[in-house]
Amino acid sequence: MDLNTVTEVISPAAPGAWRPGDAWLGGGTALFGEPRPHVRRLLDLTAAGWPALTVHDDGSVDVAATCTVAQLNERLGRHAIVRQCCHAFLASFKIWNVATVGGNLCAALPAGPMISLSVALGASVLLIGPGGEERRVPAAAFVTGEGTTVLRDGELLRSIHFPASAFTGRIAYRRGSLHRHGRSAVLLIGRAASPGEISLTVTAATRRPYVLPLGSLSALDAIPADDYVDDVHGRPLWRRHLTRHYAAQILAELS
Missing domain, CATH: 3.30.390.50 (CO dehydrogenase flavoprotein, C-terminal domain)
Incomplete structure (x- = not known):
């Protein structure tokens, strides 16, 4: 769907670039899925160059908000639960290669499988405010209802952190x-x-x-x-x- 009220795309975008009427742009599969007449500018996060996944020495994993479903499945699909949640999209390869993990969480649809994965594995999300201030929230507390989250005006979801223990147990x-x-x-x-x-x-x-x-x-x-x-x-x-x-x-x- 065309967002015919958008007059400018800022790429790459930084946290401090936000102003009222802006929307953060990841894959865009959710953003372009319905009319958003209040949006005037798109702030492109995909051009920020964030690494899709970062594996730390302790075994924990940081997944960038801009990591696509295809990248997540390729890198962590050896874990059955990751593979199952990726396939829960029931989407074509086109969607897999565009839709982002962070976008699925921010859309806050009940059926969002990246929400299911993050919550079940005890992940936390890193949020960055328009002034650069950071806060971390448990994934279980991020989505508050259908289409609603704890995100404040101008905040963006930077990454999802999975502790090393996330991939252990049955x-x-x-x-x-x-x-x-x-x-x-x-x-x-x-x-x-x-x-x-x-x-x-x-x-x-x-x-x-x-x-x-x-x-x-x-x-x-x-x-x-x-x-x-x-x-x-x-x-x-x-x-x-x-x-x-x-x-x-x-x-x-x-x-």
């Missing part, structure tokens, strides 16, 4: 949709980082991510009934049922 993945190639209606990730301790990340079914200790299915009672998504991709009652069904499978698999 992980179980379940995804459900109304159609074989449809948008995720339920996406659950269970993780047993230590014996007897299972955490369950619920996404796609709910308006924001939930991370619950999965000792029993009663843990799901912590999700308010009105927080299940209601749209053409699935009704709340069905999403709630499927969430419980998959949670039971994950509990059995990881116990």
Whole structure:
């Protein structure tokens, strides 16, 4: 979709370049997906030259917000959960090579699989304000609702940090949709980082991510009934049922 109100593209863009009416541009697959009449300028982050992935000596990984899905899958696809979340896009290679990890988080769609991955693996995100000030937020707290995040005016998401422990432990993945190639209606990730301790990340079914200790299915009672998504991709009652069904499978698999 054309953004016919945009009169200028700043490339490359720096954090201090932001002013009201601006929008940060990553891959653009979400930005150009719907009308945004308030946007006057695009600030191009892809030209900033950030390394897609940085692996540290302690085994932790920093993923740049501008890292594409294709790059993430190529570099970290040896981990099954990364590969599964990349494929949850159900997108063509064209999208894989343009859509960015950071853009998927910032779009804050319930079905965003990069949200699921970051939250389930205990990642944190680095945010940079218009004056260069930095703050770090747990990925689990970044998305606050459908299309809403903790980002303040002018802030950008710089990177996602995965601790070394993120890729250890046993992980179980379940995804459900109304159609074989449809948008995720339920996406659950269970993780047993230590014996007897299972955490369950619920996404796609709910308006924001939930991370619950999965000792029993009663843990799901912590999700308010009105927080299940209601749209053409699935009704709340069905999403709630499927969430419980998959949670039971994950509990059995990881116990």
